[in-house]
Amino acid sequence: MKKITLLSSAALSLLLLYSCGEEKKEAPAAPETKTETFDLQKQKMSSEIRLPAELQGFKQTDIYAKVSSFVKELKVDIGSQVKAGQLLIVLEAPEISSQLAAAESRLHSAEAVYMATNATYNRILETSKVEGTISKNDLDIALSRKSSDYAQLQAAKAAHREIQVMQSYLQIHAPFDGVISARNVNTGAYVGPAGAGSTLPLFTIQDQQKLRLAVSVPELYTAYLGDAEEISFKVTPLPNDKFTAKIARRSGALDTRLRSERVEMDVVNTNKKLLPGMVAEVILPLNAKDSTYVVPKTAVVSSAERIYVVTVQDNKFKRTGIVKGREYGDNIEIYSDSLKVNQKLVKAANEEMRNGDPANN
Template sequence: MSSETTFPANPPSRRPLRVAGVIGLLIAIGIVAAGLTLRAVDARKLKTWTDAQSVQTVNLIKPIRDTSGPSLQLPGRLEAYTRAPIFAQVSGYLKRWNVDIGTRVKAGQLLAEIETPELDQQLVQARADLQSAQANALVAGTTAKRWEALRGTDSVAQQDVDQRTADYTARAATAAAARANVDRLVATKAFARIVAPFDGVVTARDTDVGALVNAGAGGVGQELFEVSDVKQLRVYVQVPQNYSPAIHDGTNATLTVPEYPDQQFTARVVAAAGSVNSSSGTTLVQLLVDNANGKLLPGGFASLKFNLPVSADSIRVPASALVFDSRGTVVATLGPNNQVVFKPVKISRDFGDSVEIGAGLAATDRVIDTPPDGLADGDHVQIATATDRKAAAHG
C-alpha cells in the first residue's frame, strides 16, 4: 500500500457558499434596518400623539347680540279706577236697600234709605221754633215802626226808639238762625237717601234692613256699600331700582291674570312714584288697563311683562363661559396663534342659562365655552372639530 493520500483531481468550488452568506447577511441587515426604521416611526408618532394630548381642546362660541331686548316679569295688583266706600251721614235704622253686590249703578241712583225718627222730630221742633221766631220778629218790627213814627214828637224819647229798633233786629236775627237750622236739618234729612256717587259697580254691601246705622266714618259708623268704577283698572307694580329708567310714562306692558291664562291684556304706564322704597329697593309704578268687558276684577293678582329696549353695547354669552376666580368675573377668549386670553367682564343682567355682558367683551371675540381647569393666559389650545364634539356628546 502506498502511504500517500490521494486527492480528487478537481476539488468543489466555495463561491456559492460565499454568495449565500452575503445574501443572508444582507437580509439580516435589511431586517435590522427595517426594525430600527419602524421603531423610529413609532417613536415619532408617539411623540406627536403625546404633544397633541398636551394641548387642550376647546369649544368656541360667538357672542350674540339680541335683536329684541330682554323682558322683565313682575307681579302686580289690580285696583278699581275709582273706589268709594259709602258711609251714612245720618243716624237711624236701615229702611230698605235696593242694590246688592255686582249691581251696575248710575250716578245718583238710590242704593238704600234710612229711617230717621229722631231727626224727623228735630225737624218738626226746628220748624216750630222758626214760626215762633218769625212771629216775634213780626211783632218787634211793627212796634219798631210805630216808635219810629213817634220820634218827631215829644211823646217818646230817642232811647226808647233805639231800644225798639234793636229789639226788632235781634228778633229778626233769631228768626234767620231758626231758618238756617231748618235748612240744615232738611239737608241732613236728604242724606237718609243713600245714592251712588258715580257710574260703577256695587262691590260690597255691609248692611241689612233694620240694622242700626251710625253717622260718620273712621270707627264711628260702619261702611254700608262700596261702589267702584271698573271700566278702567289701575295696576300697581314694584319695579327694581336698576330697571326704573327703562320704564316710564307711555311704556306698555303685557298683563295676564290666573283666571284667563291664555289671554293677554295691554297695560300702559301713566305714573311713577319718583322715589325708591329703602326697604325693598323698588319704585312704585302705576299703569292703566282697559276693562270695558269687565273681565278683570279689582283687587286681583296680575303678572306684568315689560319688553325692555335693546342695549347697543351689550352682548350675551352662555353662563357656562364665565369663570369666577381671584381676578373676579372673567371670560376665556382665543387670541392670535390660538393662545388663551382671559378678559374681565361686567354682567348687566343674569337670565339663568345666559348672561348679558355690559363691558369687557366684544362681539367679534372668540369665546371659549366651559374652559378646562388649569387653563392660563398664553396657553396654546386647539379648536374642537364637529367630529370631536359629536364624540364628546356620545362619550
C-alpha cells in the first residue's frame, strides 16, 4: 500500500509540473491583416436607367357637341379609320331650323328697305344737281336714312350667318386622320355643351400612325440627356421586341411634385404593333460628359453624420467627405474637392477606421 501511495504521489507531481509548463507557453500571435487600398482615378462612367413611360396618340382629341341637339345619324364606330374632314355624326335641332328661317326673313326685309332708301337717296342726289330744286337738309336726311338702313342690313346678315354657323355644328367632321377609339352615344341620344348630354365626349379620335412616348426623368439624370439622343424601350405585350425612338421634345423645367423633367419621343407606328395607352419601359443611356472619380461601392461609408471615404496618408487613416453620384454595378461616382488623382483610398472602408488610426499596408 505504501508503494502504491508513493507512485500515485509521484504521478500527480509530474502531472502538475506538466500543466504549469503548458500555462507558461505563450499563445501564437494572430497574423496582422493588411488594409487593401487602391489608387483613385477619373473616368467617364456610362450607365443606364429604366423608367416607366406611356404611349399616347400623337394627335388625340375628344369630340363634343357644340349645340344642344339629338343624335340623328352615326357615320362611324369604334375602330373606324377616318380621314380629315370626313363626316362623323349628324345631329338635329328643330329650333335652329326655325331660327334660321326667321333670320332669313329679317335679312330679306332689311335688304328691301335698304334698296328703297338707297334708290330714294340716288334720285334726290341726282335732282339736287339742278340748283334750287332740293335743299341740302333734305339730301342729308336721305343720306342718313340710307346709312341707317345699310347698318340694319349688315346686322341682319351677321345674325343670319350666326344661325348658319350654329346649324353647321349639327354635322361634325374629323379634325385629322386617325382612328375612332371611343364612342359614347347612340342614335336618339341628347347631347349638348352643358348638362347631362355633355358628361362624356361623342367620340375620341387618335392618330395611331405616329405615337408620342412620354417619360418623366428624375432631376439627378436630366443633365446626361442629349437632344435627339436615341433611346430604346420595351412593352409588356411584346417582350421579345425592342423598339427605338429619338428624343424630340423636353419640357425644360421640373415638375414641382415629381422633381422630374418630361421628355417626349416620337414613335413611328405604321405597322400598328403599338397601341396608345400601353405602358413601356424606357432604357435611358446615361453617358457622362466629363470624367469623374469612380470607386467601388465598398469604399463609401454612409454614417449618421455624413458620407465619406477613407484615405491613407502617412500610413494613417483619414476620413474625407464626399457627395455620391450615379451607381452602376459595383461602382459609384463620387465628388469631392479634397480628393486628388492617384490618392490612396481604402477599398473596404468601415466606421471603425478613424482619423489618425494606423493603416496596415
